[in-house]
Amino acid sequence: xxxxxxxxxxxxxxxxxxxALAIGVIAAFALGIGANTSIYxxxxxxxxxxxxxxxxxxxxxVAIDRDxxxxxxxxxxxxxALVLADEARVFEHHAVYYASRQGMxxxxxxLPDQVHGTxxxxxxxxxxxxxxxxxxxxxxxxxxxxxxxxxxLGQALWKRRFGGDPAILGKSILIDGLAHDVIGVLPEEFxxxxxTASDLYAILRLDPPQTRSPxxxxxxxxxxxxxxxxxxxxxxxxxxxxxxxxxxxxxxxWTLVGAPLKETLVGPLRPALLLLxxxxxxxxLIASANIAGLLLARAAGRRREMAVRAALGAARGRLARLAxxxxxxxAVLGGIGGVLLSLWGTDLxxxxxPNNLPRLGEVRLDLGILAYALVVTLGCGLFAGLAPALQxxxxxxxxxxxxxxxxxxxRAGVRLxxxxxxxxxxxxxxxxxxxALLLHSFVRLQRVDPGFPTERLLTMHLSLPDARYGTGExxxxxxxxxxxxxxxxxxxxxxxxxxALPPDLLQMTNPFTVEGRPNPxxxxxxxxxxxxxxxxxxxxxxxxxxxxxAFTDADREGAPRVMLINQTMARQVxxxxxxxxxxxxxxxxxxxxxxxxxxGVVGDVHYSGLDARPEPTMxxxxxxxxxxxAMYLVLRTDADDASTADAVRRTVQGLDAELPVAAVQNMDQxxxxxxxEPRFRTTLIGLFAGVAVLLAALGAYGxxxxxxxxxxxxxxxxxxxxxxxxxxxxxxxxxGMRLAMLGALVGLGGALLLGRFLSGMLYGVGxxxxxxxxxxxxxxxxxxxxxxxxxxxxxxxxxxxxxxRSE
Numbered sequence: 001x002x003x004x005x006x007x008x009x010x011x012x013x014x015x016x017x018x019x020a021l022a023i024g025v026i027a028a029f030a031l032g033i034g035a036n037t038s039i040y041x042x043x044x045x046x047x048x049x050x051x052x053x054x055x056x057x058x059x060x061x062v063a064i065d066r067d068x069x070x071x072x073x074x075x076x077x078x079x080x081a082l083v084l085a086d087e088a089r090v091f092e093h094h095a096v097y098y099a100s101r102q103g104m105x106x107x108x109x110x111l112p113d114q115v116h117g118t119x120x121x122x123x124x125x126x127x128x129x130x131x132x133x134x135x136x137x138x139x140x141x142x143x144x145x146x147x148x149x150x151x152x153l154g155q156a157l158w159k160r161r162f163g164g165d166p167a168i169l170g171k172s173i174l175i176d177g178l179a180h181d182v183i184g185v186l187p188e189e190f191x192x193x194x195x196t197a198s199d200l201y202a203i204l205r206l207d208p209p210q211t212r213s214p215x216x217x218x219x220x221x222x223x224x225x226x227x228x229x230x231x232x233x234x235x236x237x238x239x240x241x242x243x244x245x246x247x248x249x250x251x252x253x254w255t256l257v258g259a260p261l262k263e264t265l266v267g268p269l270r271p272a273l274l275l276l277x278x279x280x281x282x283x284x285l286i287a288s289a290n291i292a293g294l295l296l297a298r299a300a301g302r303r304r305e306m307a308v309r310a311a312l313g314a315a316r317g318r319l320a321r322l323a324x325x326x327x328x329x330x331a332v333l334g335g336i337g338g339v340l341l342s343l344w345g346t347d348l349x350x351x352x353x354p355n356n357l358p359r360l361g362e363v364r365l366d367l368g369i370l371a372y373a374l375v376v377t378l379g380c381g382l383f384a385g386l387a388p389a390l391q392x393x394x395x396x397x398x399x400x401x402x403x404x405x406x407x408x409x410x411r412a413g414v415r416l417x418x419x420x421x422x423x424x425x426x427x428x429x430x431x432x433x434x435x436a437l438l439l440h441s442f443v444r445l446q447r448v449d450p451g452f453p454t455e456r457l458l459t460m461h462l463s464l465p466d467a468r469y470g471t472g473e474x475x476x477x478x479x480x481x482x483x484x485x486x487x488x489x490x491x492x493x494x495x496x497x498x499x500a501l502p503p504d505l506l507q508m509t510n511p512f513t514v515e516g517r518p519n520p521x522x523x524x525x526x527x528x529x530x531x532x533x534x535x536x537x538x539x540x541x542x543x544x545x546x547x548x549x550a551f552t553d554a555d556r557e558g559a560p561r562v563m564l565i566n567q568t569m570a571r572q573v574x575x576x577x578x579x580x581x582x583x584x585x586x587x588x589x590x591x592x593x594x595x596x597x598x599x600g601v602v603g604d605v606h607y608s609g610l611d612a613r614p615e616p617t618m619x620x621x622x623x624x625x626x627x628x629x630a631m632y633l634v635l636r637t638d639a640d641d642a643s644t645a646d647a648v649r650r651t652v653q654g655l656d657a658e659l660p661v662a663a664v665q666n667m668d669q670x671x672x673x674x675x676x677e678p679r680f681r682t683t684l685i686g687l688f689a690g691v692a693v694l695l696a697a698l699g700a701y702g703x704x705x706x707x708x709x710x711x712x713x714x715x716x717x718x719x720x721x722x723x724x725x726x727x728x729x730x731x732x733x734x735x736g737m738r739l740a741m742l743g744a745l746v747g748l749g750g751a752l753l754l755g756r757f758l759s760g761m762l763y764g765v766g767x768x769x770x771x772x773x774x775x776x777x778x779x780x781x782x783x784x785x786x787x788x789x790x791x792x793x794x795x796x797x798x799x800x801x802x803x804x805r806s807e
Contacts, residue, residue, distance in 0.1 A: 021294060022330060024294070025291050025294060025295075025330045025334065025384075026330055026333045026334045026337065027334070027337075028287045028290065028291055028334070028695075029287070029291070029330065029331050029333070029334020029335065029337070029338065029377070029380060029381075030334045030335075030336075030337030030338045030341055031287070031338070031341070031691075032283060032284035032287040032288070032334075032338070032380070033284065033334060033335050033337075033338030033339070033342075033373060033376055033377055033380065034337070034338035034339070034340075034341030034342045034345055035280050035283065035284070035338075035341075035342075035345060035688075036280050036281060036283075036284050036338075036373075036376055037338060037339060037342035037345075037346075037369060037372065037373045037376070038341075038342045038345035038346045038348075038349055039276050039277050039280045039349070040277065040369065040372055041342065041346045041349075041363050041364070041365065041369050042273065042276075042346070042349055042350070042353070042360070042363055043273050043274070043276075043277050044368065044369065044372075045359050045360065045362040045363040045364070046266050046269065046273060046357065046358065046359045046360070046362075046363075047266055047269075047270060047273055047274075049359075049362065050262075051261065051262050051265075052189060052190075052362060053128045053129045053130060054128075054129025054130075055129065055222075056261065056262060057260070058092075058222050058223045058224075058225070058227075059127070059128070059220060059221070059222055059223075059260070059261035059262075060091075060220065060221045060222075060223060060232060060258040060259065060260060060261060061218070061219070061220055061258065061259050061260075061261050061264040062076065062084065062094075062219040062220070062221055062236065062256060062257070062258050063075065063076065063218075063219070063256070063257060063259070064076060064080070064215065064254055064255070064256060064257075065254070065255050065256070065257040066251070066253060066254055074215055075215045075216050075217055075218060076096060076215060076217045076218070076219050077209070077212050077213055077214060077215045077216070077217065078206050078207070078208075078209045078217065079208075079209050079211070079212040079243065079246070079247060080212070080215075080217075080219075080243055080256070081096040081121075081206055081217055081219060082206055082208060083239060083242055083243045083246060084219065084221075084239055084256070086242075087238070087239045087242045088221070088235060088236075088239055089235055090223050090224060090227045090231055090232055090235040091221040091222060091223055091224065092222045092223065092224045092225075093123050093126045093127040093221065093222040094123060094127060094219065094220070094221035094222070095120060095121045095122075095123040095124040095126075095127045095219070095220055095221075096120075096121050096204070096206075096217040096218060096219045096220075097118055097119060097120040097121070097124055097204065097217065097218055097220075098118065098119045098204060098216060098217055098218070099116075099118045099198065099218070103115060103116060103117065103461065103463050103630070103662055103663075104116075104117035104175050104176050104200070104202075104463065105174075105175070105176050105177065105463060105465050105658070105659060105660055106161070106173065106174070106175055106199075106200075106660075107173075107174040107177070107658045112657075112658050112659060112660040113161070113660050114461070114463065114660040114661075114662030114663075115157060115199035115200060116198045116199045116200075117175070117198055117199060117200050117201070117202060118198040118200075118201050118202075119201075119202055119203070119204035120138070120201050120202075120203070120204055121143065121203070121204050121206065122138045122139060122140050122142050122143040122203060123138075123140075124137075124138065124201070124220075125137035125138060125152075126222075127220050127221060127222045128192065128220070128222075129222070130186070130187070130190055130192075131187075132152065132184035132185060132186060132187075133155065133184075133185055133186060133187040133188070134158075134166060134169065134184060134185035135152075135169045135182075135183050135184030135185060136183055136184045137152055137183075137184050137186075138150065138152065138183075138201075138203060142183075142203050143203050143205055148181050149175075149178060149179065149180040149181065149202070149203065150180060150181050150182075150183045150202070150203060151173065151175060151180040151181070151182055151183070151200050151201065151202045152182075152183060152184045152185070152186060152200065152201045152202075153168070153182060153184070153185045153186065153199070153200050154185075154186050154190070154198055154199050154200060154201075155185060155186055155187065155188040155190070156188075156199065157199035157200060158185045168182050168185070169182055169183065169184070169185075170182065170183075174658075175200070175202060175465075176463070176465030176466060176467060177465030177466070177467025177468050177658070178465070178466070178467045180202060186201075189361060189362065191358070191359070191361050211247070212243070212247040212249075212250055213511075213587065220261060221258070229258075229260075232258040233257065233258065236255070236256040236257060236258050237255055237256065239256055240254065240255040240256040243256075265358050265359070266358060266359070269357060269358075271757070271760060271761065272677070272681050272761065275434070275681065275685065275757070275758070275761075276681065276684055276685070279431055279434070279684070279685050279688040279689070280688055282427050282430065282431050282688070282692060283431070283688045283691050283692050283695070284376070284380065285383075285427060286424045286427050286428060286692050286695045286696060286699075287380075287695055288380045288383045288384045289383075289384075289420045289421075289423055289424050289427075289699065290420075290424060290695050290698060290699045290702075291327070291330075291380075291384040292327075292383065292384040292385075292386070292388070292420055293417045293420045293421065293699055293702060293703060294702060295323075295326065295327055295384060295385060295388045296388055296416060296417050296420075323385060323388040324382070324385040324386070324388070325385075326385065326388075327381045327382070327384045327385025327388065328378065328381035328382065328385060329381075330381070330384075331377050331378070331380050331381025331384065331385075332377055332378075332381065334377070334380075335373060335374065335376070335377030335380075338373065338377070339365075339370065339373050342365065342369075342373070343365060346363060346365065349363075350363050352680065353680060354676035354677040354680050355676070356677060357677075417703050418703065418739055420699065421696070421699045421700050421703050421739050421743070422739045422740075422742045422743040422746070423743065424692075424695060424696040424699045424700075424743065425696045425700070425739065425740050425742075425743025425744060425747060425780065425784065426743040426744070426746040426747035426750065427692060427696075427747065427750070428689070428692040428693045428695070428696040428743075428747065428780060429743065429744050429746075429747025429748060429750070429751055429776060429777070429780050430747045430750030430751045430754055431685070431688060431689045431692045431754075432689045432692065432693055432747075432751075432776050432779070432780065433747070433748070433750075433751025433752075433754060433755065433772070433773055433776045434685060434689070434751065434754040434755065434758055435682070435685045435686045435688070435689035436689075436772045436773075436775065436776050437755055437758055437762060437765060437767065437769065437772055438678070438681065438682040438685055438686070438758065438761065438762070439682055439686060440764075440765045440769065440772050441678070441682075441761070441762040441763045441764060441765050442675070442678050442679065442682045442763075444763055444764030444765060445610055445611055445675055445678060445763045445764070446610075446675065448606070448610040448611075450502050450503050450605065450606050450610065450671065451502065451543055451603050451604050451605035451606060451614070452502070452541045452542040452543045452603075452605060453542045454667040454668060454671060455667075455668070456636060456637050456638065457540075457541070457542075457634065457635070457636060457637075457666060457667035458634075458635045458637055458641050458644055458645065458664070458665075458666050458667075459501055459632050459633065459634050459635070459663070459664075459665055459666070459667065459670065460632070460633050460645065460648060460661050460662065460663060460664045460665075461630065461631075461632050461633070461661070461662045461663040462482075462630070462631060462633060462652065462659060462660075462661060462662070463629055463630035463662075464478060464629040464630070464659070465629075465659075466629065468656070468658075469629065472557070472626035472627055473557070473626075475626045475627075475628075475629060476556070476557070476622060476623050476626040478655065478656070479497045479534065479622060479626075479631055480534075480623070481655060482497070482633065482651065482652065482655060483495050483496060483497055483534050483536070483633075485651045485654075485655075486633060486635060486648055486651060487536070489644065489647045489648070489651070490639065490647070491637050491638045491639025491643070491644060492635050492636070492637050492638075492639070492644065493636045493637065493638060494536055494539050494540040494635070494636040495536065495540060495633065495634070495635050495636075496533065496534045496535070496536040496537040496539070496540040496541070496633075496634050497533065497534045497537075497622065497631040497632065497633055497634070498531055498532070498533045498534070498537050498631065498632050498634060499531055499532045499533070499622075499628050499630070499631055499632070500529075500531050500607055500632070501607075501632050501634070501670065502541075502605050502606050502607055502667075502670070503606045503607070503609060503610050503670065503671055503674045504606070504607065504608060504609040504610075504674045505607065505632075505670070506529050506607040506608050507531075507628075508529070508530050508531075508628075509527045509528060509529055509530060510527060510528065510530040510586055510587065510618075511525040511526065511527040511586075511587065512525065512526065512527075512528065512584045512585065512586050512587075512618070513525055513584065513585045514573060514582065514583075514584055515582065515583040515584065515585065515595065526573075526616075528569060528615065528616035528617060528618055529607055529608070529615055529616065529617040529618070530586075530617070530618050530619075530620065531607070531617065531618075531619050531620075532619075532620050532621070532622040532625045532626070532628055532631075533551070533619050533620075533621070533622060534551075534621075534622055534623075535550065535551040535552055535553055535555065535621070537551075537619075537634070538550050538602055539636075540634050540635070540636045541605070541634060541636075542636070543602055543603045543605050544602065544603045545564075545600055545601070545602050545603075546567060546600075546601045546602060546603060547578075547580060547600060547601040548564070548580045548598070548599050548600030548601055549599055549600045550564070550600060550602075551564070551619075551621045555621040555623060555624060556621065556623035556624060557623060557624055557626075559624070560597060561594065561595065561596045561597065561620075561624055562596060562597050562598075562599045562620075562621065562624075563584070563596045563597070563598055563599070563618050563619060563620050564598070564599065564600040564601065564602050564618070564619040565579060565598055565600075565601055565602075565616070565617065565618050565619070566601070566602055566603065566604050566605065566614065566616065566617040566618075567601060567602070567603060567604050567614075568604050568613075568614045568615060568616050568617070569616035569617060569618060570601045572616055573616065579598045579601060580598055580599065580600070580601070581597065581598065581599075582597070582598050583595045583596065583597050583598070584596050584598065584618070596620065602619070604617075605617070609674060610671070610674060610675065611678075611763045632663075633648065635648070641664075641666050645661075645664045648661060649661050678761070678763075681761070693779075693780065693783055696743070696780075696783075696784075697783050697784065697786070697787035698787070700736050700739065700740065700784055700787045700788060701787040701788070701790060701791060703736070703739075704732060704735065704736050704787075704788055704791035704792065705790075705791040705794070725796040726796075728792075728796050729792050729793065729796050732788065732791060732792035733785070733788050733789070733792045736784060736787070736788035736791075736792070737781070737784060737785065737788060739784075740780065740781055740784030740785075740788075741781065743780075744777050744780050744781065747780075748773060748777065751773060751776065752767075752768060752773075755767035755768055755769075
C-alpha cells in the first residue's frame, strides 16, 4: 500500500513539473474517453441491453416469409392472425397490432389534435409482460362483442394533454370521433413499437374475413418456457399449412417464420452502430498512441534522472512502475473529465439521432457504463505508459550517465515513436477512407432527382374519423371540397391530395394481374406501389405525364375504372409495347378482381426512399377508390409556408371543427428527414476521421520537433561542412514523409477492409472506389507535409556556431 501511494504521488508530480504536458494529455484522454463512453452508452442501450420486458428471450416477431423474395418478411393479414391464434401450440401469449402512420384525431380537453396511435389485440401487453403505471391494460373482455371502447394512454400524452391527472381513469375521450374510456396509463419508459412511442393504444377487433388479404398487421408472441427456435419454426410451418388449407389460392411459396423480437427491432441498425463504435475506438487508440509518444519524449528527457535513481539503488521494476504510474494517473484524471463530457455528449447524440433508432429512451449513465469507462481509462493509461515503462526498465546506466551532458539520440525510443506515428497515420487513413466513402455516397444520395421540382411545395396530413366519414362518398366529398377551397387560397397555385408522399412515405402495395397473362398456379402475383390521388396531383407535384392523359373530374364513382402507371412499371410490365388501353386486375389471388384500364404513363417519383431504385407504381383516382381515410394535402405555393398553413387550418376548421391538421412540412424538410440516418452516421464518422487526421498530424509534428532538438549538433556539423538550408529542409521532410507514406500504405489496406464492411450503407459508389482512396491518400500526405514543414523550417534556422558551442 505504501508503494502504491508513492506511485500515485509520483504520478501526480507531473502536474507540477510539466503542467502544459499534463493538461494536454488529460484533455486528449478526456475527449477520447468521453466520446467513446457516449457512443458505447447508445450501443449498450440499443444492441447489448436486454429488452425492457419480462423474460425478453421468449419474445418473437412472427411474419410471412416469401421464398421468391430473399430476406423479405411481410406483415400478416387478419386471416393469418386468426389462424395463428387458433392453431399455434408453442406460444403462451400472442397479439397483433397496427401502428397507424396516419395518426388518430383526439378531441376533447382542448383543441383537436392528431396523435400517434396503435391498434392492438387484447393480449398485446400480456405478451410483452408490461403492466400499467396507473390503472390497467387490456384483457379479453375489452375485445368482446358489445364491450365499451377502451384506451390506454402513453405517459407523454397523459402529461401533455391531461396534465398528469390520475382522475383521467374512467373518463371518456373522443378518438377518431368515437368515445373511448381511459382504463390505464403506461410506464414512462415504454416505447414499443418504435422510438417515437405511440401516444395511445386502442383495441383492435378482428372479424373473420372473406379473403386472406390485405396484409398490414404485425404479430408478436411469447413462447412457452423451454421452447427453442427449432420448435417455434416447426410449429409456425404447421400453422402456415393450416392457412394454406383454409385459403387454397394462397401462394405455395409463403410460410410463417419467427425471429427473436430484439433481433427484429435492432438487427438492421447493428452495422451502423458497430461502425460508430469502431470509429471512436480508433480515435481513442490514435490519441493513446500520440500520448505514448509524448510520454516517451518526456522519458527521454529524464534519462539522467532515472540513471541517478538507479545508481542510488532504485530497482528497474520500480523505475518502470514510476513511468507507468504517471500515464495511469493522467488517464484517470482524463477519464473523470471524459465521464463528465459524456453526460453532455450522450444527450446530444440522443437528440440528434434519427427517429428510426429504437430504445434511445433507455440510454443512461449507469454503473455498467461507469465500469466500461473505468476499463477504457485504465487500458488507455497502460497502453500510453507501457513504452516509457519498458524504456525505463531497459535503461543503460553507464551510457545515460556518460551522455548526460549531451543531447544524444535515444535510438530505441526514437524508433518506437516512429512506429507509433506511422501507426497513427495508418489508423487515420483507415478511418478517413471509410468517412470519404460515406461522404461520397451521401453526396450522391442528395443529388438524386426525386422526379419533380421540390421548391415551394407544402404538405400536411388529415385523417378522417369513421364516426363522421364512414362511407366512401363522404370521404370523397370532404377531400374534393378541401382541394377546391385550398386551391382558391391566396398564393396557392395548385392543390391536390394523395395517400402517400415522396420521397419515402409509401403506404401501400397491391398485387395485380395483366389481362391475358395469368400467373402460374401457386406463385405470388407481382405487387407494386399504389397511390390514390386527386386529379391535379401531378400538376401540383410537377411530375410529367409522359403518354396518355392525367385524371380528370370525370374519373369518379360510376365512371369506368382507370389508372396511371409510371415509366418503370410501363418498361417492366409492357416492354416494347404501348400500355395505354391495357387492363389490369387489382388484388390478391383470393380477391374478386376488378379491372382497371391504363389511360396514361407518368414520370418516375421516389416513394420508398432516395436510395431505392424507382419502383413500379400505379395511381388510381381517389374518387373511385375512396376507402382510405387518411390523405396528404399537397400545395404548390407562391406564399410563405406559415401563412399558407394557417390559411389551410382555417379552411379545415370551416369544414370540420373537430378535425386536426398534422405534419405540416415542406418538401425540403421531407427530403432532409428521409436522409437523416445516413447524414447522422456520415457526420459522426467524418468528425471522428477529422480528429484522427489532426492527431496523426500532431504526432508527426511532435516527433520531428523532438528529433530536431535531439539532432541539433548533427545539423550544426552538416551546415558547418557546407550543407545548404534546402538540404537540411529536405532531410527533415523526407524523414517525416517516409513515415506518412508507410502509414498511408498500411492504412489503405485497412480502408479497403472497412469499405467492404460499409458496402451495404453506400449509394452510387463502390466499396473500392479508386478516386475516393486516391483523394484520401493525397489529403493525408498533404496534412503530413504541413505538419512536417514547421519543424523542418526550424531545423534550417540552426546556426552552426551556436549549435557546436552548446556542445
